[in-house]
Amino acid sequence: MDSSRLAVSASISSARAASYPYHSVQGTVGVWSSYPLRGARPVMIMPWVRAMRATVDTPQGPLALYTAHLASVRVQPVSGFGTERRNDGARKLAEAVRDEQLPRVMVVGDLNVKGVIPISAWTLPRTGSDHLPVAASVRL
Secondary structure: OOOEEEEEOOOOOHHHHHHOOEEEEEOOEEEEEOOOEEEEEEOOOOOOOOEEEEEEEEOOEEEEEEEEOOOOOEEEOOOEEEOHHHHHHHHHHHHHHHOOOOOOEEEEOOOEEEOOEEEEEEEOOOOOOOOOOEEEEEEO
16 A cells, blocks of 8 residues: 655654654644655745645655645624635635646645545644644555
């Protein structure tokens, strides 16, 4: 079974980092991988960095990996649920993915995939963040 293992989180323990030696952090998002990463860069979906793109050099060839932390829905006392910032970020992320030149693309955060088959996903041990790190196995 050909699979890659990626750990995605804003923070990760040094013990886990030893299992995933390739990593990049851009703003509030990061990627740790057992395969080499290159060309990591921010994807500006908001005024501050909440998304990134990196190429993962897998044995089956390059994979474009997008990692995003979309804005939360906010409840306002007068206007109700505020989704504009989140929706705008999702639109900008979708534009970046649509413009992607590589044939295999994975978007993590909501774990949307194109050109790969998800095998399994699991959470990693808690870190100092209010979010659990997530790892996934995929067939390329």
